Amino acid sequence: MNESLDPRVNRLRLNNSDGSFSIEEGENWNVFEVFHQEKRGAHHEHVGCVHAPDANLALIFAKEQFGRRKKCVNLWVVRSADILAFDLEDEDMFANNPDKTYRDASGFKVMDKINKFKAQSK
């Protein structure tokens, strides 16, 4: 078998003669999700991921990967495996959301009252 261009694949030793392979603890790198903060106090927004041996190097990689072009004041990294998410099949829990327009803030007609109050308090 040819060597892969990706060292992570080569480390798996897929060409073992008996067809078995194992990964030692810490041998393969983890995926970390990266969150970008544009200014202090703003939300951190998910921008992508990096591969790294630990969170420390993930943050260092993320800085050049995602923090070198547009404005950035801080970054978060979180191991992808540590993120808890719903299963894809549970998407039906959200299915009726578009029908429930009474939950939209835009459904409340309050501007008339606000304008009236502003006029009174002048």
Added chain:
Amino acid sequence: MQSEQALPELLIKMADDELIIGHRNSEWTGLGPVMEEDIAFSSMAQDKIGHAWALYRILQEHFNGSDPDQFAFMREAADFKCSQLAEMPITSYDFSLMRHFLFDHAETVRYQSFSQSSFTPLQQLAAKIKGELKYHTLHADAWILQLCAAGAESKGRMQQALDNCFQLAGGIFEQGEAEEVLIAEKIYPGEAALYQQWLNNISPVIEKAGLTLPQMTAPVYGGRKGQHTEHLQQLLNEMGEVFRLDPEATW
């Protein structure tokens, strides 16, 4: 000798160090061990070239120096004042990382000293690139610690790289002929003081990594006087190849 003559000597050796190590490190672009590291290392190499350019500009503006591109690409090896550490081939990643660690800590110490400099352009440049250097040393420290904790072979290679680089790194601090003037005029504290601060800064990382710091028995001097290995001329030939096709071209 007045600082008008002594300062260009300091600026040129610093700028040449930055240009040559920047070019060397850029040779890893596309060949880095993993994509993320490739991008980080290439990005820092670009920073180095930027530092060189800023210093060549100071030479041009304040000391009647030539155009930065001409100065960078048209000189021969004997006119360069970089330390021999900077010109060594990239070899393998352990060597390049260790050089990056030793060089960038030296660079940081040097620019930190300029925050007190009586020569305003250096003071301003130091303030501007402070954050870049902080990242460079953070990156270097993290890799040294990581690789020294990654098994016997890995740690052995890092120790070997340190042993190979250390006397060369001593050459960064080769004293300049007119250094006393610069110290007296409070432009910078001089090479001996920077060397001591550098040792203070790298020692805790070396110790934490479990490496043994060699004794500085035979620092490799000569680079600051234009004495170089054959590697520098080869690098210059390659780096300036396109530029020299038409030195008057506008880019």
